[in-house]
Amino acid sequence: MDSDLSEIMDTAVNYLARLISGILPAADEIRFQAGSSAEAVGDITEGLGWLTEAFGVLAANKLIDFMPDEASVMDIINRIGQCLQRFDYIYLADILEYEIYPLLSKWREVHK
Numbered sequence: 001m002d003s004d005l006s007e008i009m010d011t012a013v014n015y016l017a018r019l020i021s022g023i024l025p026a027a028d029e030i031r032f033q034a035g036s037s038a039e040a041v042g043d044i045t046e047g048l049g050w051l052t053e054a055f056g057v058l059a060a061n062k063l064i065d066f067m068p069d070e071a072s073v074m075d076i077i078n079r080i081g082q083c084l085q086r087f088d089y090i091y092l093a094d095i096l097e098y099e100i101y102p103l104l105s106k107w108r109e110v111h112k
Helices: 003-032 038-060 070-086 089-110
Strands: none
Touching: 003 038, 003 089, 038 070, 038 089, 070 089
């Protein structure tokens, strides 16, 4: 494996684990403290976008067996942006907990 691809793989797997561990606490904080962790959502969406690109590169190079659905991820990111604009923190927390967390958990299972 090319060293750049190896670095992408290692970084993606490590970042995925960190992102998964932070999603549910962020959702709870957003839900129960009126959006106090909304700033972290920018980091989450940025990380989700980066992971989608990274896994796409790895799939294109036949290093993983699945290709993330970029359109679905972009839809989630767009809906998060809409929640932030409307200050709809309950829906935002629901997206984190019921859409992003399961999606990232599925990605982790594929890479074990």
